[in-house]
Amino acid sequence: MHPVEIEPRRLLVIEPCEECRGLFPRLRAAGWLVESRSLVDAGLHPCQVGMLCFHSGLLPRLDEIKAVIASNVAEWVALVSAKDMSKAKLCDFISEWFFDFHTMPVDLERLLVTLGRACGMAHLREQNDKCLADESHELLGESASIRSLRKLMEKLGSTDSPVLIRGESGTGKELVARSLHRTSARVERPSVAINCGAIPENLIQSELFGHEKGAFTGAHQRKIGRIESADGGTLFLDEIGDLPMEMQANLLRFLQEMTIERVGGSKSISVNVRVIAATHINLEEAVAKGTFREDLYYRLNVLQVHVPPLRERIQDVPQLASHFASLFSVEAGRRPRRFSQAALLAMASHHWPGNVRELANRVRRGLVIAEGKQIEAEDIGLERVIKRPPLLGTLEDYKLRAERQAVGDALMQHSQNLSQAARALGISRPTLYRLLHKHQLSGAG
Known part of the structure; x- marks a missing residue:
């Protein structure tokens, strides 16, 4: 049986003392790729785990240490003397910014366990950060409703038809609009948003359509309106239900003809935009009450998206x-x-x-x-509860979360070595690869 190869893991040691340098050969023998640097140039060297050897000269430089730690996804371990651990300020700082600490003299076996756990945690955090940074995952969640929403967004992104986004306040309707723009053929063109309920009624005409110099008192120069600014791109009209009736007629005329006239001007200007509107009110009820134009409602409500609470x-x-x-x-x-x-x-x-x-x-x-x-x-700002929470999804949802947790724990325990992780889970290496892909995790060979 061939021995399992250990993938080198990057360990950056900052301000190493003599005792710490003496550990380097054994750390390298355990599979760590060790580099040592001063605090000044530490930020130039990415790593999976960082180890900082505290000495008296570093105590006034905690802000510099914080900046280095905050600049990467590594987990950090502190080496500190028992004497320095009696200082409250340092203890608070280590508790806030470090994964773990060891007092000197160092117990190497214990340190190796800590470094392995820190490496696994750094790996999982890096994968999570990549997932959250990926724009395709802006609409986060694995519930059935949010999965359905993401699937619908894939279909609607490529069309040019108007979209009406409905949902309660705070559900993320503007996020949906941005996602629709980003997945459209207009992505390289402007995306312009306007909150129809946040602009004073006497200014909304000028905000939407722009104005010419001298059109009214205070119009000292020509202004390009939001609609014209979005030419070639996407116009997002948030809280469309709050638009005054007079402006509803002007907007309808624009949607029918795709031309505008600036306030104080007489020239028709062609504008090519995709219109996305959003509302938290029931527009059907507003139409019945006569506070929202029925013809505008049908112009906007070509495709509909509901954002769940x-x-x-x-x-x-x-x-x-x-x-x-x-x-x-x-x-x-x-x-x-x-x-x-x-x-x-x-x-x-x-x-x-x-x-x-x-x-x-x-x-x-x-x-x-x-x-x-x-x-x-x-x-x-929430009270602790004694009762059991409601079910967090279906049985399948629970199985998926448990499966992802098990794979993540195996990666952490075995420091990303997939052969060992697969054995610990009782599955084959190809099966583990499939689970890593399924749950958007990755590991070293």
């Missing part, structure tokens, strides 16, 4: 929350935090009247307030 896809909340934790961690100046079981339970039981926007705001608050390594229910 968050309460109808509760099983997507953990993935969305992790996405926002990564997104807002830079803004908060902290590393991304995980959510405690109590926080996850509280989120699963919450009704989410503000939908995804409310979730994003609660996560942003939690990142700032949290004091421990995890975000607690209280940090996001």
